[in-house]
Amino acid sequence: MESETTYDLIIIGGGPIGLACAIEAKKAGLSYVILEKGALVNSLYNYPSNMTFFSTSERLEIGGVPFVSNSPKPTRAEALEYYRRVAISGGLHIKLFEEVMKVQKENGSFSVATTKQTYTCKNIIIATGFYDIPYLLNVPGENLPKVKHYYKDPHYYAFQKVLVVGAANSAIDVALETWRKGAEVTMVIRGDKISDRVKYWVKPDIDNRIAEGSIKAYFNSSIAEIREHEVDINTPEGLITIENDWVLAMTGYQPNLKFLREMGILLSDDAVLRPDVDEDTQETNVPGVYLAGVICGGMNTHRLFIENSRIHAEKIINHIKMRSSIPEASLV
Ligand SMILES: Cc1cc2nc3c(=O)[nH]c(=O)nc-3n(C[C@H](O)[C@H](O)[C@H](O)COP(=O)(O)OP(=O)(O)OC[C@H]3O[C@@H](n4cnc5c(N)ncnc54)[C@H](O)[C@@H]3O)c2cc1C
Numbered sequence: 280m281e282s283e284t285t286y287d288l289i290i291i292g293g294g295p296i297g298l299a300c301a302i303e304a305k306k307a308g309l310s311y312v313i314l315e316k317g318a319l320v321n322s323l324y325n326y327p328s329n330m331t332f333f334s335t336s337e338r339l340e341i342g343g344v345p346f347v348s349n350s351p352k353p354t355r356a357e358a359l360e361y362y363r364r365v366a367i368s369g370g371l372h373i374k375l376f377e378e379v380m381k382v383q384k385e386n387g388s389f390s391v392a393t394t395k396q397t398y399t400c401k402n403i404i405i406a407t408g409f410y411d412i413p414y415l416l417n418v419p420g421e422n423l424p425k426v427k428h429y430y431k432d433p434h435y436y437a438f439q440k441v442l443v444v445g446a447a448n449s450a451i452d453v454a455l456e457t458w459r460k461g462a463e464v465t466m467v468i469r470g471d472k473i474s475d476r477v478k479y480w481v482k483p484d485i486d487n488r489i490a491e492g493s494i495k496a497y498f499n500s501s502i503a504e505i506r507e508h509e510v511d512i513n514t515p516e517g518l519i520t521i522e523n524d525w526v527l528a529m530t531g532y533q534p535n536l537k538f539l540r541e542m543g544i545l546l547s548d549d550a551v552l553r554p555d556v557d558e559d560t561q562e563t564n565v566p567g568v569y570l571a572g573v574i575c576g577g578m579n580t581h582r583l584f585i586e587n588s589r590i591h592a593e594k595i596i597n598h599i600k601m602r603s604s605i606p607e608a609s610l611v
Contacts, residue, residue, distance in 0.1 A: 420505030
């Protein structure tokens with residue numbers, strides 16, 4: 280089905296930054312729609328149930344809407360409530376559970392095909408985040424149902440033998456939380472220490488649990504094979520086999536850069552694969568296509584987060600407004 284409206288702007292991704300862009304677009308009187316493949320703020324919805332943000336609530340605010348939370352650092356539940364309120368109070372135009380599959384340029388406008396219909400627009404903002412594609416372990420047995428790349432809640436793992444892979448914030452939170460709910464936790468860590476990026480108020484907790492032997496950690500190690508009831512681990516002392524019920528692979532996530540490449544967006548030729556974005560306007564090398572939020576960092580998914588990328592919304596809308604106020608003839 281083809282939508283008859285030609286929007287000034289289509290925003291791909293209904294995360295915090297996509298919503299921030301919609302608020303600015305609405306203020307500027309631009310016609311727009313947000314297309315979101317899952318629920319509202321889908322990445323946040325899929326974060327662990329008990330997670331607490333490292334940012335204080337005012338740093339997660341968008342569109343000047345106050346975010347009041349019970350303690351300085353809000354919980355996931357409070358953030359979901361906040362972004363729902365923002366969407367309702369702003370009267371934002373959002374289509375949920377509608378994934379964008381393909382974008383094509385046709386006669387000076389864009390055709391955006393989703394899982395449900397095709398839209399036409401003059402400008403596009405891609406705010407698709409980085410939480411959809413987990414880094415795989417690439418070992419035999421990874422496709423067993425007991426291997427999880429996303430973690431929700433510790434109760435499920437009570438009194439189970441849990442292997443946590445990784446040494447960054449997510450892995451540490453999962454290891455500590457499941458251990459506190461009665462799981463027998465082993466960690467497999469590629470490097471020789473817990474990541475320096477782990478929240479400073481959590482680091483002593485995991486260091487002490489490992490030092491006292493409550494959580495067993497294999498450093499400089501990697502998984503060799505996963506089987507129904509066992510896992511083989513390559514350690515500096517050789518291959519060992521441990522009994523195991525669940526593998527929680529908290530090895531991080533990567534942005535869908537293929538989607539950007541297919542639209543003609545250039546990526547840097549180093550390991551970061553940083554998209555070609557003008558930092559003043561957020562416009563990419565494809566005129567009319569803008570990037571907002573964490574996706575702008577390419578594979579460096581730690582550079583940008585909500586508090587330092589919400590500014591992208593204003594930059595983009597100012598640029599679209601400025602450009603649309605210039606008569607077309609003088610742009611040629
Ligand atoms: C455990 C955890 C804790 C964090 N804590 C903090 C914190 O304290 N402070 C902070 O600032 N940041 C924090 N972050 C990072 C922060 O959540 C992200 O930086 C933020 O979500 C980025 O917002 P975004 O809108 O750019 O992307 P996202 O929130 O990831 O939104 C992208 C949206 O695009 C949708 N999408 C993707 N592809 C398509 C498609 N083809 N079609 C339609 N929709 C699509 C996705 O479903 C998603 O809803 C944390 C992250 C994690 C994992």
